Amino acid sequence: MPPIPKFSKKDIVQCSYEIVKKEGFAKLNARRIAAELGCSVQPIFHNFTSMEELNKEVYKCIYQKYKAYMLSGKEKENPYKQMGISYIEFASDYPEFFKILFMQKTTLNANDFVVNDAIGEDVIKTGQTLTGLSYEEQKKFHVKVWIFTHGIACLVATKTIQFTQEEIEELLAKSVKEMLIGYIKERK
Amino acid sequence: MPPIPKFSKKDIVQCSYEIVKKEGFAKLNARRIAAELGCSVQPIFHNFTSMEELNKEVYKCIYQKYKAYMLSGKEKENPYKQMGISYIEFASDYPEFFKILFMQKTTLNANDFVVNDAIGEDVIKTGQTLTGLSYEEQKKFHVKVWIFTHGIACLVATKTIQFTQEEIEELLAKSVKEMLIGYIKERK
DNA sequence: AAAGATATATAACGTGTGTTATCTATAGAA
């Protein structure tokens, strides 16, 4: 009986996702989405009870994108190293997403997600195979690697530094190596 | 002939500064300032042609606060180490300010300031006395120290990690020491 | 073909924001 819908939930989320990718949540609003889809605001409020609900859906997509980046790293020959590179690459390719996920506290990520899975058990264990440290030592060492990696990623996301992917990989690899040497030397 | 002014530029900037300190620029607006000062919005637009002009003044104050933190570090017995600590302490004491200065690009900091003076000549030279490296080597090494320090500061500003000042100082001091050991060992 | 359900458009309301027009009160000059 009803007319065939022209604008699905998926269309609206996808369109919103693209806006946020380019300009962040600050620029996402009903009229903007409507303009880009070539419709009025009605399809949006038909499919979502409020903008907040839509925002949450978009946030979920962003988090999925991040997870996909991280998972792709696990397939490579040196997963521990690759995860750091993936983290920074994500910050480079999707700076707005990185800022949303890791550089601000919002009502969006408050309860629904525990984003900092970077210090998960498996990461520690993967790190052990690279470093040869004990589990407890690797845990401590990993905090330092994580801080360093996060530092680069933040600088990349804000475009404070503009390194090529190769420069970043070299910087990260070299630095972690040096940190490990120093860590091993200093431990008692 | 005119009545004695009750609300000076300084009063308004000071009040705005406090609001931004607690809640960031997002929560700064004319009516909010007026309410806190106990006046109408008129004194604001009498003293400033626009909110943007006031925002810039507030931004300047924030930057001055940051510079004062950094300068205070230079007086200590180990200035190079202290500057890193001051940077993180600033992020801890004034997270909103830190986010404004170093974690986002705004129209405010676009032209008027070159904020990243952290890699200034004098910092490098101060670092040399700590590390004993050549000028060029110190320059390279400092990038790594800066990234690490910035990483901690970002995590502190967003309250992602909640370390005490002592924990942070130990983490930073130990890590830089280890990084230096590794750096020296790996250089050709 | 007629009817009902609903997707979309149009237009509006309410709120929060920057900004400004108008009025009033005041302090010093005449």
Add this chain to the structure above:
DNA sequence: TTCTATAGATAACACACGTTATATATCTTT
């Protein structure tokens, strides 16, 4: 004391945003 310049209050306008009321168009069932 009277006059003038202006600081401030009140109130309004313009605009952007979330949201909703109403009207219209369309598809499926009968």
